[in-house]
Structures are given as C-alpha cells and as structure tokens.
Amino acid sequence: MGKVTAVSPLAPAQFPDLPVIDGVRFATIAAGVRYQGRTDVMLAELAPGSTIAGTFTKSATRAAPVLDCQAKIGGTSGAGAAILVNSGNANAFTGKGGVTAVEAITKAVADVCDIPQSRVFTSSTGVIGEPLPHDRVTAVLSDLKAKLADDGIADAAKAIMTTDTFPKGASAKVTIGSKTVSIAGIAKGSGMIAPDMATMLVYIFTDAVVSQPALQEMLSKHTDTTFNCITVDSDTSTSDSLILAATGASGVDASDSEEFSNALHDLMLNLAHQVVQDGEGATKFVEIAITGAATDEDAKTHAMAIANSPLIKTAIAGQDPNWGRVVMAIGKSGAAADRDRLSIRFGDIEVAKDGWRSPTYSEEAAAAHMKGQNIVIGVDLGLGNGKATVWTCDLTHGYIEINADYRS
Amino acid sequence: MGKVTAVSPLAPAQFPDLPVIDGVRFATIAAGVRYQGRTDVMLAELAPGSTIAGTFTKSATRAAPVLDCQAKIGGTSGAGAAILVNSGNANAFTGKGGVTAVEAITKAVADVCDIPQSRVFTSSTGVIGEPLPHDRVTAVLSDLKAKLADDGIADAAKAIMTTDTFPKGASAKVTIGSKTVSIAGIAKGSGMIAPDMATMLVYIFTDAVVSQPALQEMLSKHTDTTFNCITVDSDTSTSDSLILAATGASGVDASDSEEFSNALHDLMLNLAHQVVQDGEGATKFVEIAITGAATDEDAKTHAMAIANSPLIKTAIAGQDPNWGRVVMAIGKSGAAADRDRLSIRFGDIEVAKDGWRSPTYSEEAAAAHMKGQNIVIGVDLGLGNGKATVWTCDLTHGYIEINADYRS
Numbered sequence: 144m145g146k147v148t149a150v151s152p153l154a155p156a157q158f159p160d161l162p163v164i165d166g167v168r169f170a171t172i173a174a175g176v177r178y179q180g181r182t183d184v185m186l187a188e189l190a191p192g193s194t195i196a197g198t199f200t201k202s203a204t205r206a207a208p209v210l211d212c213q214a215k216i217g218g219t220s221g222a223g224a225a226i227l228v229n230s231g232n233a234n235a236f237t238g239k240g241g242v243t244a245v246e247a248i249t250k251a252v253a254d255v256c257d258i259p260q261s262r263v264f265t266s267s268t269g270v271i272g273e274p275l276p277h278d279r280v281t282a283v284l285s286d287l288k289a290k291l292a293d294d295g296i297a298d299a300a301k302a303i304m305t306t307d308t309f310p311k312g313a314s315a316k317v318t319i320g321s322k323t324v325s326i327a328g329i330a331k332g333s334g335m336i337a338p339d340m341a342t343m344l345v346y347i348f349t350d351a352v353v354s355q356p357a358l359q360e361m362l363s364k365h366t367d368t369t370f371n372c373i374t375v376d377s378d379t380s381t382s383d384s385l386i387l388a389a390t391g392a393s394g395v396d397a398s399d400s401e402e403f404s405n406a407l408h409d410l411m412l413n414l415a416h417q418v419v420q421d422g423e424g425a426t427k428f429v430e431i432a433i434t435g436a437a438t439d440e441d442a443k444t445h446a447m448a449i450a451n452s453p454l455i456k457t458a459i460a461g462q463d464p465n466w467g468r469v470v471m472a473i474g475k476s477g478a479a480a481d482r483d484r485l486s487i488r489f490g491d492i493e494v495a496k497d498g499w500r501s502p503t504y505s506e507e508a509a510a511a512h513m514k515g516q517n518i519v520i521g522v523d524l525g526l527g528n529g530k531a532t533v534w535t536c537d538l539t540h541g542y543i544e545i546n547a548d549y550r551s
Numbered sequence: 552m553g554k555v556t557a558v559s560p561l562a563p564a565q566f567p568d569l570p571v572i573d574g575v576r577f578a579t580i581a582a583g584v585r586y587q588g589r590t591d592v593m594l595a596e597l598a599p600g601s602t603i604a605g606t607f608t609k610s611a612t613r614a615a616p617v618l619d620c621q622a623k624i625g626g627t628s629g630a631g632a633a634i635l636v637n638s639g640n641a642n643a644f645t646g647k648g649g650v651t652a653v654e655a656i657t658k659a660v661a662d663v664c665d666i667p668q669s670r671v672f673t674s675s676t677g678v679i680g681e682p683l684p685h686d687r688v689t690a691v692l693s694d695l696k697a698k699l700a701d702d703g704i705a706d707a708a709k710a711i712m713t714t715d716t717f718p719k720g721a722s723a724k725v726t727i728g729s730k731t732v733s734i735a736g737i738a739k740g741s742g743m744i745a746p747d748m749a750t751m752l753v754y755i756f757t758d759a760v761v762s763q764p765a766l767q768e769m770l771s772k773h774t775d776t777t778f779n780c781i782t783v784d785s786d787t788s789t790s791d792s793l794i795l796a797a798t799g800a801s802g803v804d805a806s807d808s809e810e811f812s813n814a815l816h817d818l819m820l821n822l823a824h825q826v827v828q829d830g831e832g833a834t835k836f837v838e839i840a841i842t843g844a845a846t847d848e849d850a851k852t853h854a855m856a857i858a859n860s861p862l863i864k865t866a867i868a869g870q871d872p873n874w875g876r877v878v879m880a881i882g883k884s885g886a887a888a889d890r891d892r893l894s895i896r897f898g899d900i901e902v903a904k905d906g907w908r909s910p911t912y913s914e915e916a917a918a919a920h921m922k923g924q925n926i927v928i929g930v931d932l933g934l935g936n937g938k939a940t941v942w943t944c945d946l947t948h949g950y951i952e953i954n955a956d957y958r959s
Contacts, residue, residue, distance in 0.1 A: 200882075202882030203882045203884075203887070203888040203889075203890065204878050204882030204890045204893070205882065205890075235875070235878070236875065236878045236890065236906060236907065236908075237907060238905065238906045238907035271875030271879070272874065272875045272903070272907070376861040377859075377860075377861065378860050378862045378876075378879060378880070378883065379879070381878065381879055381882050452786055453785065453786060453861070453946075453950070453954070454786045454954055457955035458955065460951065460955040461955035467643070467644065467678070467679030467680045470643070470679065470680070471610070471612065471679075471787070471789055473611065474608075474789050475611075475786065475787035476611075480611040481611075482611065482644065483646065495644070495680070499646035499648070499680070500644075500680050538951065538955070540948055542861070542865070543868065543946065543947065543948050543950075546862055546865035546869070547865035547868040547869035547945075547947070
C-alpha cells in the first residue's frame, strides 16, 4: 500500500495540449545547477506592456528570490518582462549569499533580454541551505535567449520539476464579446510543501489585456479558494510562488470580465488539484466539504484540521471509514462546534447525525466508498451558513519512504 | 525501520516499584467491555476528606464522562470518593446514550462505595461511537469492591491500557519538615491522541494534605509544562483526563510546599515522557528546545510547529540531520522569527547560525547524533528571552502500519 511509484497513480492520463499565448515565449536548458541529464532552468520572456501579479508564501523564513519578487510585484511599466526559474537549489536560508545570487541573475537576465532589472522575476526550488551556483545560470542565458519559442510551455513545465512525478499544466479559452482570449498555466509541487526538494511554483499566462490592479485582485481572491485550500502534509514551503502575467497581445480587455475571472479560478483549481494528485506517496484524492459552520473562516479551520490529521489520512490510506477520527478533528480544531449537532458523510453515505452514529449507517456501504480513488468527506456543523472545501491526499508508507528511508 | 514491536524500543526496562499511598485502594477486573482475557475496569477508592483536582481535554467533541468529571471537580466534601475507569470503549460521540451510561455507572459506584454520586469520577477509553455496555461495568462493582487492596496500583496501570505497549508509572517521596509524603501516578496513552483506541488518561495519588484549590493550582500549572508539551501526531483526544487526588492520610500539609510542587512536576513530566516513548511506531525520543523567542508563547508555537511537522518527524526516523526542514517549520509557525538571526543545533552540534549554515557545521557529526535514540533539536530565535521545551517522537512505517494497515 502506498509504495513509491514512478508516476503517481492519481496522475492525469497525459499532459494537456496547451495553447500558444501570444506575447510570451519559453526556453529551457540543462545548466547542471544540481541535477544531471535533464533541463533545470526555464526562461519566459513577456512582451512589452505585460501586467504581472503574484502571490507568495507567508513563511517568515522565505527565500531570497521570493522577497525579491514580492518587492517588484505591483510596479507598472511599459517594458517587457522575464521570469527565470531554476530547479535543484532553492536559494533559501543562504544568508547574504542568497541576495547576491538573486542580484547577479536578475541583472544578467535584464542585460540579455534588454529590460529593466525591476521586471525580472526569479524562483528557485530544490535543496535548502546550499549556496546557489548562480554562475551556472548566468552562463546559459545567451543560449536560453536564442532558444525562445512560442510553443515551449510544455518543456517549461518539465524544467521546473523536482520530486514531481508528472508535469502539470492546464488551459482555458474565454469568449469576451465576439473575441476569444486564452489562458495557460503550469505548476510544480509534490505537496505544499517539502522545503527540501519540493516546493510549489505556479506560472500562468494570458493574452488578455488586464490592468495590474485587476490582475492582482483576481489572483489574490482565487488563491484563497484554490492553492490555499490544498494540503499534503501541513508543511509550508519557504519558496511557494505564483506568478500570473497578462501580455495583452489579444487586444481584448478582460479586466472586468466575470467569465475571464471564473475561467482563471477553474484553471487555478485544476492546477492545485494536480499538485495534490502528485502528493508524496498519495494513493487517494480527498475532498473535505464543510457546511453549516458558524462562519466561512470556521469552516476552513475545521476542513484543514481534518485534511491535516495524520490519523484521518492514515485511515483513508487503509480504506477505513473511521468517522470517529473526523469527530476528533472537529473537536480539536478550535473553531466552533456542537457535538450534538454534527453530521458526517462519506460520499453520499450518512455516517453520523445529531451527535451519534446515523440510524441508517451501513459500514459496508461506507467501506465501499473508501475503496475508491476519490474520497469525499462531508461535515455539516448545524450552526450557520459558513462553508469551505479543501483537498488533500492520504498518508501512506510511500510518504515515509520518500521522506525518511532515503537520505536527501 | 519503525516496524511495530510487541513493546516500544523506548520503553523503560521495567515498571517502577510504586509506594503504597495511604488512603487509596485499588481493584481491577475483567468485565469483558470489549477486550477478552484481560482486565479492563479499575476502581480506586479514596478515603474520606480526600481533595481532588483535574485537567481535561479542551476538545469541543469531548466525551460524556469527561463532561461529568469537569462538572464535579472543585466541589469540596468530607466524604470519600472513587475513580472508575474502563478500557475498550470511550463512550464518546454516543449522544444521550452516553450520558445515561455515565449516570448509571456513577450511581452504582456511589451505592456500592457508600459515597455521594458527586464524588464518583469516571473515564472511558477505547473505540468511539459505540454504545458503552454499562451493565457489564455495573455488574462487576461488588466484586471490585471486595478486591480493593492497598497495593493494587500496578494492576490498575495495566487495566487502563488500550494500544499501549507498556504500563506507565512513576513515584516520588518528598520530605516536608521532618516528615515524608509519597506521590504515585499511573498513565495510559500511545499518543495525545488517537480517539479510536488510544486516549491519554492519568491518575496521580498522594497521602499529603493539600487543599483543593492548592491542588488544582499545582496541577493546572504543571500540566502546561508537562502533558501539554508532548505530541505524537498533533491529534487531540476526545477523552484526555488527568485526575490528582490527595488523601491527606499522612497528616502532613503540603499545600504551600515548593518541594512537593516540584516533585509533582517531575513525576508528571516522567509520565508524559513515557507516553511519548510509547508513541505509535516511535523509534526515537525527541526534545525540541526553543530559546531566544520574543515570548514564551511564541517559543511554544515554534516548538510545536517543529514537533508536529511530518517532514521533520520522517527525517528523524531516517536519521537525517535535515536542518532545512527546521527552518521551514519555524517559517510556517506564525510566531515571530527573523531568518537572519536563527541558530539551530542538533545535540551539541551547531548546524546553522545567523541565517545560514554554520561555518563549523560537520554533516558527519550531525548524522552521528541522529543515529542515537535520544534526539535534541535546539533553536535560538535571537529575538528575546522566550523559551519552551516540548517532546515528541519520530514518524515511521510503524505509525502507518498501526493506523492504516489494520482495520480498527
């Protein structure tokens, strides 16, 4: 059960066919930052006038490139822009050396791409506490620049992987008036998570025209209900970064488009689900749906208490409809709950009601639901209208194997 | 690594020789509540005038016997008292039936022992959500009463076990003036934890004279630095209960004795450590010592973030001095931290300093420390004088095996 496999059993059948986004070009290269025999640096070049929004880890020990990006997001400029990402080394907890590395790379990218340094955004993902050999990155920039191509996004998704078992991509097309705009995004991450070799990075591109404030507002709002609603193991990375760029190449303004905002949300949720589906050792994809809480915030607190409970995650791995552990998690979460108003369901099966086992409960039916690959745990608090849904995976021998059995 | 063994590798060599506490007698019996072929009910009868203090789980879904005990603690009475505990069934999330069961048992114990019902304290530990067959308990009360003996405390420690791999006991003698008082305590628990079959129960007895308010004050204070500073898997039980009874049989007043209070603290810490040492699947006993935090509260938040991190607990299981994961946990905890002032040590080995790997760091020395059975992770925040120490164990295949591989 839960042994490590080459590709997650929850992986999509194939990488999606992502549309070309006018105004952005991609290149990847094997720079040998840490890994051998694979690409490990990706460059995305954005057309002049692109607007850029971002959300980042709230970790107090966040990495140097994260701090640099955060300082630059929100600025407006008519110039082009660039995103450069390396895998293999997170440039995190690297003291002043980390800042020097970011400075060297962003300056070199600005020179090669002929853009202001304030428009260069970088991310690093991989081992923590090791100095980033930034000269290996700057040495390949001219070659990267020469390789830029419209259709390089699938290769980009591969170059940013660390412990991921599959590359992650998603796209959408939105009709605004009589015209169509496209959105395409890529992500890496095998959890929220593991600062050692697996942080979460997400890059989303659109050819729509979206003002920077509108872009940031949409991104921040949707992050709360997508990437901030997933967890693999409750451990938050020092490098999590999500950058959304609108090139405007389509000439279609989507700043006020609800359809565009909705499509963006769905694309972000799709990528977030793929990160959970590549959770370390995962064999089950789990939705936790809370209703009837006193507030939405309480609902999310309860949902995360369930999603992060080792006892619930191991019960799911063992295909055990152990609803007593759900009662436990609700009780410990700290958010408002009344034991005697609780109801709990697994899939469509009511397992508990009014503070006791449901009179219609069938252990056999609940056990059958737990045998599936997609598990739904529903809890109604019976207190108000607060609701939240989060997604997680099970906790298996595979997680222990990846994180304990092998020295990193 | 971390396979389930008959007895935890961290268990003490033997159960300690506990002193007789004048004024309390014990009896145990096999009532067949759920287990067969072992004792599963214990009765402790306390002399008239005994004072009783208690601390309990803060879970919003706490069990019926917990609510009943909480309502009774703090009352004063010259009458005798009794503690009755069953294992095998937690009488938790059992609706009105749970209240009926507590009422039936406490009334029957009051009748058999000829004491007021308000002086009968009960605990139940085991499976959740199943009706407690309370008639099996009340049926054996006369036999229990007949078996009461001064020296029954070791048997009592066994009768309250569920998934525990060893019984837990500790004792102390304190000289006050020219006289000596004794303290003896027993505990069960294989984590904070598992509401399914392993909650934490602790009973401590002394022959000292201690007023109820003084007894409660000592107990509450010491609980914060002992049992509230341990974690196996961050999951909080619906039944955790700790009851401390002072029979006064020695005639020696310890209400204002600092020595007595200190001895009680040390005994509680000893029992708390034994619970961690019986943590499900544990192979390492881990101390997390935080200094230099902005406040003591911040220090505890950081300590618990480290102690509950699955990535740190698996790294310890893998004997990996993965200090990057400690940086991650400090970053995510939410308490104040300045990355560039952090220092981290494993045992006596400084691994990180001023926001970077220590210049004196030796991977070999750190790896050697991680091979031991007792691991110490020290973190200095460099911000103030706040400090806290907590204890936990590693996260191994054994934990997955106990909680996922077998249906409960």
